[in-house]
Amino acid sequence: MVPPERLAVCSWSLQPASPEELFECIGHTGIRRIQLALDPIRENPAVWGRTIDEARRRGFELVSGMFGTMGEDYTTMESIKATGGIVPDHTWQGNWKNIQQIARIAADHGISLVTFHSGFLPHDESDPSFKKILERIAQIADLFHAHQLELGFETGQEDAPTLHAFLTKLNRPNVGVNFDPANMILYDKGDPIEALKILAPFLKQCHVKDAIRTNIPGSWGNEVPVGKGEVDWKSFFNTLQQVGFQGNCCIEREAGNQRIEDIKTAHSYLVNL
Numbered sequence: 001m002v003p004p005e006r007l008a009v010c011s012w013s014l015q016p017a018s019p020e021e022l023f024e025c026i027g028h029t030g031i032r033r034i035q036l037a038l039d040p041i042r043e044n045p046a047v048w049g050r051t052i053d054e055a056r057r058r059g060f061e062l063v064s065g066m067f068g069t070m071g072e073d074y075t076t077m078e079s080i081k082a083t084g085g086i087v088p089d090h091t092w093q094g095n096w097k098n099i100q101q102i103a104r105i106a107a108d109h110g111i112s113l114v115t116f117h118s119g120f121l122p123h124d125e126s127d128p129s130f131k132k133i134l135e136r137i138a139q140i141a142d143l144f145h146a147h148q149l150e151l152g153f154e155t156g157q158e159d160a161p162t163l164h165a166f167l168t169k170l171n172r173p174n175v176g177v178n179f180d181p182a183n184m185i186l187y188d189k190g191d192p193i194e195a196l197k198i199l200a201p202f203l204k205q206c207h208v209k210d211a212i213r214t215n216i217p218g219s220w221g222n223e224v225p226v227g228k229g230e231v232d233w234k235s236f237f238n239t240l241q242q243v244g245f246q247g248n249c250c251i252e253r254e255a256g257n258q259r260i261e262d263i264k265t266a267h268s269y270l271v272n273l
Contacts, residue, residue, distance in 0.1 A: 004271055008033035008063045010207070010252040013259050019051040023058055029263045035205075035250040038065040038114065042101045052109045063248045064113040064152070064205055067102045069095045072117075077187070077218055084157065085119020086136050087129070099140055107147035113204055114144070115152035115178035123162050125169070134170060141172040151175045152204040156183025160195035167202050176202035180252070181231045182209035186221040193235045200243035208251045208266060223255040226266035233273055 009031050016022035026034060034055065040048040055062060070091040073079040082088070086095050106114050118137060122130040144151045155163065155177055167175065177199050181192035189195070210229030214221045227233065249270075253262045 004031075005033075006246075006248055007031055007208075007267065007270065008035050008061075008248050008250040009263055010035045010037075010066070010250050012037040012066070013251070013253040013263065015259065018047060019054055022051070023055065023060070025260055026060065028260050029267060031251070031263070031267060032059060033061045033063050033248070035064045035066055035115075035248075036062050036111070038067050038102050038105055038111075039098075041105055042067075042098060052111070062109075062111055063250065064115060065102070065106050065111045066115050067099065068116065069119070070098070077220060081120045081157075085117050086140070087119035087133060092136065096136075096139070100143065103143050103147045103149060106149055112148070113150045113152060115154060115205065117154045117157070120157045121162060121166050123158065134166070137170060137175070138172065141170065141175045145172065145174045149174065150204055152178035154178050154183065154207075155180050155195065155199065156187040156189060159189045160184075160198040164198050164202070176204035178205045178207060179203055180207035180209055181236055182207070182211035182223060182229065185211040185213045185230055186223065188213055188217070188221065192231055193239055196236065196239050197243070200239075200245070203243070203245050203247065205247050206240070206245075206249045208249050208270065209253065223253075225253075225256070225262045226251070227269040233270070237273065 009026055009029055011022055011034055014022060014025040016025060041051060052062060069085050071083050071088065073083045086092060102114065121133060141151055151174060179196060179199060184190055184192040184195050208226060210224050210226045210231050212222045212224055212229050251263050251266045253259050256262055
Protein backbone atom coordinates (compact mmCIF):
# COMPACT_ATOMS: atom_id res chain seq x y z
CA MET A 1 0.00 0.00 0.00
CA VAL A 2 2.92 2.36 0.70
CA PRO A 3 5.54 2.51 -2.06
CA PRO A 4 9.00 2.23 -0.44
CA GLU A 5 10.21 5.12 -2.59
CA ARG A 6 7.87 7.44 -0.66
CA LEU A 7 9.04 6.42 2.84
CA ALA A 8 11.70 8.23 4.85
CA VAL A 9 13.05 8.36 8.42
CA CYS A 10 13.08 11.42 10.70
CA SER A 11 16.72 11.86 11.70
CA TRP A 12 15.98 13.12 15.23
CA SER A 13 14.12 9.90 16.03
CA LEU A 14 17.51 8.16 16.13
CA GLN A 15 19.03 10.68 18.58
CA PRO A 16 22.42 10.71 16.83
CA ALA A 17 25.40 12.43 18.44
CA SER A 18 27.20 12.88 15.10
CA PRO A 19 26.60 12.54 11.36
CA GLU A 20 28.49 9.24 11.36
CA GLU A 21 26.18 7.83 14.03
CA LEU A 22 23.16 9.09 12.08
CA PHE A 23 24.25 7.34 8.89
CA GLU A 24 25.05 4.13 10.77
CA CYS A 25 21.67 4.08 12.52
CA ILE A 26 19.70 4.86 9.38
CA GLY A 27 21.64 2.17 7.57
CA HIS A 28 20.26 -0.34 10.06
CA THR A 29 16.66 0.68 9.29
CA GLY A 30 16.89 -0.34 5.65
CA ILE A 31 15.56 3.05 4.50
CA ARG A 32 17.70 5.39 2.40
CA ARG A 33 15.60 8.56 2.62
CA ILE A 34 15.77 11.14 5.42
CA GLN A 35 13.89 14.08 6.86
CA LEU A 36 16.80 15.92 8.41
CA ALA A 37 16.84 18.03 11.59
CA LEU A 38 18.53 21.28 10.53
CA ASP A 39 19.10 22.81 13.97
CA PRO A 40 22.32 20.82 14.63
CA ILE A 41 23.79 22.25 11.42
CA ARG A 42 22.88 25.77 12.55
CA GLU A 43 24.00 25.27 16.16
CA ASN A 44 27.16 23.22 15.66
CA PRO A 45 28.52 23.55 12.12
CA ALA A 46 31.93 22.22 13.19
CA VAL A 47 30.35 18.79 13.79
CA TRP A 48 27.29 18.84 11.52
CA GLY A 49 28.21 21.28 8.77
CA ARG A 50 28.96 18.70 6.07
CA THR A 51 26.07 16.37 6.94
CA ILE A 52 24.00 17.14 3.86
CA ASP A 53 26.87 16.76 1.40
CA GLU A 54 28.04 13.59 3.13
CA ALA A 55 24.54 12.10 3.18
CA ARG A 56 24.23 12.54 -0.55
CA ARG A 57 27.73 11.21 -1.13
CA ARG A 58 26.68 8.04 0.72
CA GLY A 59 23.57 7.68 -1.41
CA PHE A 60 20.93 8.95 1.02
CA GLU A 61 18.11 11.13 -0.31
CA LEU A 62 17.06 14.14 1.75
CA VAL A 63 13.32 14.63 1.33
CA SER A 64 12.83 17.59 3.71
CA GLY A 65 14.17 19.41 6.75
CA MET A 66 12.86 20.25 10.20
CA PHE A 67 13.59 22.92 12.81
CA GLY A 68 12.55 23.52 16.41
CA THR A 69 12.03 26.67 18.44
CA MET A 70 13.60 28.06 21.58
CA GLY A 71 12.45 27.24 25.10
CA GLU A 72 9.90 24.56 24.31
CA ASP A 73 8.77 22.57 27.37
CA TYR A 74 6.82 19.39 26.61
CA THR A 75 6.46 18.35 30.26
CA THR A 76 2.71 18.92 30.28
CA MET A 77 0.04 20.07 27.84
CA GLU A 78 -0.10 23.43 29.63
CA SER A 79 3.68 23.92 29.54
CA ILE A 80 3.94 23.34 25.79
CA LYS A 81 0.94 25.58 25.18
CA ALA A 82 2.78 28.38 27.00
CA THR A 83 6.23 27.78 25.47
CA GLY A 84 5.70 26.16 22.06
CA GLY A 85 6.60 27.48 18.64
CA ILE A 86 6.68 31.15 17.71
CA VAL A 87 3.86 32.14 20.08
CA PRO A 88 5.84 33.36 23.16
CA ASP A 89 6.95 36.98 22.90
CA HIS A 90 10.16 36.53 24.88
CA THR A 91 11.60 34.00 22.40
CA TRP A 92 10.29 35.50 19.17
CA GLN A 93 13.35 37.59 18.26
CA GLY A 94 15.70 34.68 18.94
CA ASN A 95 13.49 32.33 16.95
CA TRP A 96 13.28 34.77 14.04
CA LYS A 97 17.08 35.01 13.92
CA ASN A 98 17.38 31.20 13.93
CA ILE A 99 14.67 30.75 11.30
CA GLN A 100 16.49 33.07 8.91
CA GLN A 101 19.58 30.87 9.26
CA ILE A 102 17.51 27.73 8.73
CA ALA A 103 16.04 29.15 5.52
CA ARG A 104 19.52 29.88 4.19
CA ILE A 105 20.77 26.38 5.06
CA ALA A 106 17.79 24.73 3.35
CA ALA A 107 18.01 26.93 0.26
CA ASP A 108 21.78 26.57 -0.07
CA HIS A 109 21.47 22.77 0.01
CA GLY A 110 18.40 22.30 -2.16
CA ILE A 111 16.03 21.15 0.61
CA SER A 112 12.75 22.53 -0.67
CA LEU A 113 10.41 21.66 2.23
CA VAL A 114 10.97 22.42 5.92
CA THR A 115 8.54 21.60 8.74
CA PHE A 116 8.09 22.91 12.29
CA HIS A 117 5.68 23.20 15.22
CA SER A 118 4.18 26.68 15.06
CA GLY A 119 2.74 26.50 18.58
CA PHE A 120 -0.90 26.66 19.65
CA LEU A 121 -2.91 28.81 17.24
CA PRO A 122 -5.85 30.86 18.58
CA HIS A 123 -9.24 29.33 17.76
CA ASP A 124 -10.94 32.69 17.46
CA GLU A 125 -9.93 35.62 15.28
CA SER A 126 -11.09 37.96 18.05
CA ASP A 127 -8.37 36.55 20.33
CA PRO A 128 -5.86 39.39 20.93
CA SER A 129 -2.96 37.10 19.97
CA PHE A 130 -4.46 36.01 16.63
CA LYS A 131 -3.24 38.99 14.60
CA LYS A 132 0.23 38.82 16.15
CA ILE A 133 0.70 35.12 15.39
CA LEU A 134 -0.74 35.49 11.89
CA GLU A 135 1.75 38.29 11.17
CA ARG A 136 4.69 36.28 12.52
CA ILE A 137 3.84 33.23 10.44
CA ALA A 138 3.25 35.40 7.36
CA GLN A 139 6.73 36.86 7.95
CA ILE A 140 8.24 33.35 8.05
CA ALA A 141 6.20 32.27 5.02
CA ASP A 142 7.38 35.24 2.97
CA LEU A 143 11.00 34.60 3.99
CA PHE A 144 10.68 30.99 2.84
CA HIS A 145 8.97 32.07 -0.39
CA ALA A 146 11.87 34.42 -1.10
CA HIS A 147 14.18 31.40 -0.80
CA GLN A 148 11.82 29.28 -2.96
CA LEU A 149 11.01 27.04 -0.01
CA GLU A 150 7.83 25.40 1.25
CA LEU A 151 6.86 25.41 4.92
CA GLY A 152 4.88 22.67 6.68
CA PHE A 153 2.98 23.07 9.97
CA GLU A 154 3.04 20.03 12.25
CA THR A 155 -0.53 19.04 13.18
CA GLY A 156 -1.84 18.33 16.65
CA GLN A 157 -1.95 21.47 18.74
CA GLU A 158 -5.32 22.52 17.34
CA ASP A 159 -8.19 20.70 15.70
CA ALA A 160 -8.35 20.41 11.92
CA PRO A 161 -11.04 23.07 11.30
CA THR A 162 -9.03 25.64 13.29
CA LEU A 163 -5.84 24.92 11.34
CA HIS A 164 -7.74 24.92 8.02
CA ALA A 165 -9.26 28.31 8.84
CA PHE A 166 -5.88 29.72 9.89
CA LEU A 167 -4.12 28.54 6.72
CA THR A 168 -6.96 29.91 4.60
CA LYS A 169 -6.64 33.27 6.35
CA LEU A 170 -2.84 33.17 5.96
CA ASN A 171 -3.23 32.65 2.20
CA ARG A 172 0.35 31.65 1.43
CA PRO A 173 0.50 28.85 -1.20
CA ASN A 174 3.97 27.78 -0.05
CA VAL A 175 2.63 27.01 3.44
CA GLY A 176 0.77 23.82 4.28
CA VAL A 177 0.61 20.87 6.62
CA ASN A 178 2.98 18.15 7.72
CA PHE A 179 0.20 15.80 8.82
CA ASP A 180 0.93 13.60 11.84
CA PRO A 181 -2.03 11.34 12.69
CA ALA A 182 -0.56 10.37 16.06
CA ASN A 183 -0.35 14.00 17.16
CA MET A 184 -4.09 14.35 16.69
CA ILE A 185 -4.42 11.52 19.22
CA LEU A 186 -1.63 12.64 21.58
CA TYR A 187 -3.12 16.15 21.85
CA ASP A 188 -6.68 14.73 21.82
CA LYS A 189 -7.70 16.97 18.91
CA GLY A 190 -10.08 14.75 17.00
CA ASP A 191 -10.17 11.76 14.67
CA PRO A 192 -7.03 11.57 12.49
CA ILE A 193 -8.84 10.36 9.36
CA GLU A 194 -11.49 13.07 9.49
CA ALA A 195 -8.76 15.63 10.18
CA LEU A 196 -6.81 14.36 7.18
CA LYS A 197 -9.83 14.87 4.93
CA ILE A 198 -10.31 18.44 6.17
CA LEU A 199 -6.64 19.36 5.75
CA ALA A 200 -6.13 17.54 2.43
CA PRO A 201 -5.92 20.77 0.37
CA PHE A 202 -2.89 21.82 2.41
CA LEU A 203 -0.92 18.55 2.57
CA LYS A 204 2.83 18.90 2.03
CA GLN A 205 4.12 15.77 3.83
CA CYS A 206 3.02 13.18 6.39
CA HIS A 207 4.61 11.69 9.47
CA VAL A 208 4.07 8.03 10.29
CA LYS A 209 3.65 7.68 14.05
CA ASP A 210 1.10 5.91 16.26
CA ALA A 211 -0.48 6.65 19.62
CA ILE A 212 -3.17 5.81 22.16
CA ARG A 213 -5.51 8.55 23.35
CA THR A 214 -5.49 9.61 27.00
CA ASN A 215 -8.33 8.81 29.41
CA ILE A 216 -7.51 11.94 31.43
CA PRO A 217 -8.61 15.20 29.77
CA GLY A 218 -5.77 17.70 29.51
CA SER A 219 -2.99 15.11 29.68
CA TRP A 220 -0.86 13.52 26.99
CA GLY A 221 -1.75 10.36 25.15
CA ASN A 222 0.91 7.68 24.75
CA GLU A 223 3.07 7.19 21.67
CA VAL A 224 3.44 3.53 20.67
CA PRO A 225 5.08 1.64 17.77
CA VAL A 226 3.29 1.87 14.42
CA GLY A 227 0.49 -0.69 14.24
CA LYS A 228 0.07 -0.85 18.04
CA GLY A 229 -2.00 2.30 18.47
CA GLU A 230 -5.29 3.83 17.42
CA VAL A 231 -4.38 5.12 13.96
CA ASP A 232 -6.36 3.23 11.33
CA TRP A 233 -3.50 2.94 8.84
CA LYS A 234 -5.53 1.30 6.07
CA SER A 235 -8.03 4.15 6.17
CA PHE A 236 -5.20 6.65 6.46
CA PHE A 237 -3.45 5.54 3.28
CA ASN A 238 -6.73 4.95 1.45
CA THR A 239 -7.63 8.56 2.24
CA LEU A 240 -4.22 9.77 1.02
CA GLN A 241 -4.88 7.92 -2.22
CA GLN A 242 -8.40 9.34 -2.52
CA VAL A 243 -7.19 12.94 -2.12
CA GLY A 244 -4.38 12.38 -4.61
CA PHE A 245 -1.47 12.87 -2.21
CA GLN A 246 1.85 11.90 -3.82
CA GLY A 247 4.24 13.28 -1.20
CA ASN A 248 6.53 11.63 1.31
CA CYS A 249 5.66 9.75 4.49
CA CYS A 250 8.39 10.01 7.13
CA ILE A 251 8.55 7.49 9.97
CA GLU A 252 8.96 9.29 13.30
CA ARG A 253 9.56 7.67 16.71
CA GLU A 254 9.91 9.96 19.71
CA ALA A 255 9.46 7.54 22.60
CA GLY A 256 11.06 4.31 23.80
CA ASN A 257 14.66 3.14 23.85
CA GLN A 258 14.68 0.85 20.81
CA ARG A 259 14.18 3.42 18.09
CA ILE A 260 15.94 1.49 15.30
CA GLU A 261 13.88 -1.64 15.92
CA ASP A 262 10.66 0.35 16.13
CA ILE A 263 11.41 2.11 12.84
CA LYS A 264 12.20 -1.23 11.19
CA THR A 265 8.92 -2.60 12.55
CA ALA A 266 7.06 0.39 11.15
CA HIS A 267 8.77 -0.01 7.78
CA SER A 268 7.81 -3.69 7.58
CA TYR A 269 4.25 -2.97 8.73
CA LEU A 270 3.74 -0.27 6.10
CA VAL A 271 5.13 -2.12 3.08
CA ASN A 272 3.01 -5.15 4.00
CA LEU A 273 -0.15 -3.25 4.89
